[in-house]
Amino acid sequence: MLAKLLYEGPWVAERYAAIETFFTQDPKQCLPVIETIIGGATGHSAVSAFKAMYRLQAYKIECDAILEQVDCIVTPTAGTTYKIAELENDPIQLNSNLGYYTNFMNLLDYAAIAVPSGFVSSGLPFGITLFAPAFSDRLLLSIASKWQQITALPLGALKQALPVSDTQAEDMPAKLGEIDIAVCGAHLTGFPLNHQLTERGGVLVKACSTSADYRFYALAGGPPFRPGLIRVDDQTGAKIEVEVWRLPVSTIGTFLQGIGQPLGLGKVQLDDNTWVSSFICEGYAIKTAEDITHFGSWKAYMNSKN
Template identity: 50%
Template sequence: MDLSIAALHAAYRDGVLTPADLVTQLRARIQAHAAHNAWVTVLDDEALAPLLARLAGHSPDTLPLYGVPFAIKDNIDLAGVPTTAGCEAFASTPGTSATVVARLIQAGAVPLGKTTLDQFATGLVGTRSPWGACRNAFDPAYISGGSSAGSAVAVALGEVTFSLGTDTAGSGRVPAAFNNLIGVKPTRGRWSTHGIVPACRSLDCPSLFALNPDDARCIMAVLDGVDCKDPFSRAGPPVSGPLTGYRLGVPLPAQRRFFGDAPQHYARLFDDTVARFAALGAELVEIDFAPFAETASLLYDGPWLAERYHAIRTLMTRQPDALLPVTREIIERGALPSAVDTFDAMYRLQSLRAQAQRVMRDVDVMLVPSAGAHFRIDAVQAAPVQRNTELGYYTNFVNLLDMAAMAVPAAFTDDGLPFGVTLIGPAFSDEYLLALAHQWLAQADLPCGATGRHWQAGPVPSPPGRIPLLVCGAHLSGLPLNTQLTERGAFLLESTHTAPCYRLYALAGGPPLRPGMARVSDGGAAIEVEIWSVPEAALGSFVAGIPAPLGIGKVALADGRRVSGFICEPQGLETATDITAFGGWRSYLASL
């Protein structure tokens, strides 16, 4: 079954599927995969009834996530369902849902239940659960990654369309890499943490696991928005960049760590991935990773552990044996740092932040492995703290440095296990990172999770703060007026064709020679065009320089989209030459 939002909505519109039918099928699938230990609570008919009833009178045309099934990490509240955070002694039943859950339900999504996690979201392994280790979707002998273990596995196995996790130290990225998923670690504060059990409250983020960029984009839009219930909630202007020629920072080879991973060849796979990004148009820049690595070490070796202790200090004082030994060992250290220790660490972090900012000034985005190795469950159980520390090398620094991150599938090892990388940018670069992920995955041709299905990629959307602009003549790549676009920071999104309802004309005058394109009711043809991404702030000056009879209007494309682009006023065509038969301006110029 194709669980993408587009496929589900098409099935609902065609009447071949209902949300209730889908839920029944998916609960059977969850039961069949029970050995993976991905779920804590699966909602029964009684609990699901009011959630499905909310959809009455609606359709995919009125609710953006109508009938879309999702899973919730069990440190995020769902009204009427216990929240355990991986510890039964801590469990309580909330009367209201977390803000992120409520927004999804209001948009039509249907929660199927709560998923397993490393206890109190303390771990990147997925093995620290009283319900047993969560097993990888591709090989149950390997870890799923954590702490959002069950959330990732449920999506990878095709049990839900998407899921919510959390990410303080990499919990939304490591499981994504190990289960061949997109993992969105948003800018801190962009999505509300109200109704989420804190790990490190000043650093926590909800996270998102999705099978394809189109679904991720739709869900991100629903989750966005400042929440007055969350004092850490915030908004900011989008940070963007080009899709070609962007500066891609990669750690110096001597600073890359793969933790004895020779059998899986992560080092080779990362080198191959970097080379493929370069082939897509990235300019590679080797960067000093030292300030990022040292920042990562602060998270568990510094006073931020006190935040974890603060979140559950009553339980730690009254029932310390309620915690798993490894979890207790880690969190109880949070009672030790003094106020002086805290300020020492804050000052060091500020120094490292300044160093990291200097590094990032030379690049648009950073690319790192999502993890340096993928361990078997028995290897993690033999050395739980060491293996967990190694998994955080490329992840722990991101929230401390207030950055956004997007984990994406990259390749498979010789043993058939996924290898993933993470794109990292400044705060509020989330949509830009997703656009780069879209571009990457469109050519990677990788399956979605462990479902075996492949995503049918469409054109890369223009990043935020930019407007797609169609050109058909002298502004095409390499032609005389193209610099009017490039000098304004525009870049090429795609080459395509209009719908077959236009005629193309060579206008009188020049140089430079210019065409005019006009829509007709019959006798039209598809015209070869390009679509460029233009910064919003630069579009006004560009449009102001367009001479009559040309102008900007809406142009229909062959795939049904309508974008802003060049059109021509009718009076300008009176002395023009019809060149429609050439199919485009370049072919006409070649004929001259």
């Protein structure tokens, strides 16, 4: 029902307004199908426009609630494929059929991407569309890229091979409303403060390392015992093992409140040259701290104490 509003509802009046002078002078300057669609705009009133807006708002509330439960939704890009002659005989209805699964996305202000998916028994191509809330472009592009790598379909009529991507599955970016945080000490899996992540809906994305630009310290005090990560620019740094956790943005405030000095949240460079939010340490704290950089990880350091 929502998809029909795009071409059969009052939004077509916007197209009419854009070319009104041109259209009223001589409608026959347009292709017949365009003349039919644009000409239908004159039958809409301000009342019908407002009624359609209210319907759209109701649909959006319903659809947004569904999207909150998933990362994205997959639909066919088009339910079928027509020959050119078939489209020329009935362009409005058949084009409407082709957009059955996708016409609603613009009206709902969703982001979407179409991806090749395979071939049907007739030999014609078939594709899927991924859609999610506005501004989730990076998420969709990442999923689409991985889908293409998995299917490895040839590119276009020349059947060129799809280039192999070095993108790793765990590198899928956080979607809108989420944030990735790297932890290197008491918040690691199996350590005393890890519950502060899991209680807030945190999900482990990957285990990796920082770039080779950091020194690592065991801070004074405890329990819980905590490390400090300091970036250096004098070639004395090393890679330090970390875990990247994904948290809902809505929980970051309470998480930050629980971080005691001299620690805080900042940005840390990972070994793949990306930057991520992470625990960082005030420089003054290392005066009373033990340099444990040579261990390369908090786990290795703590094991050495047993």
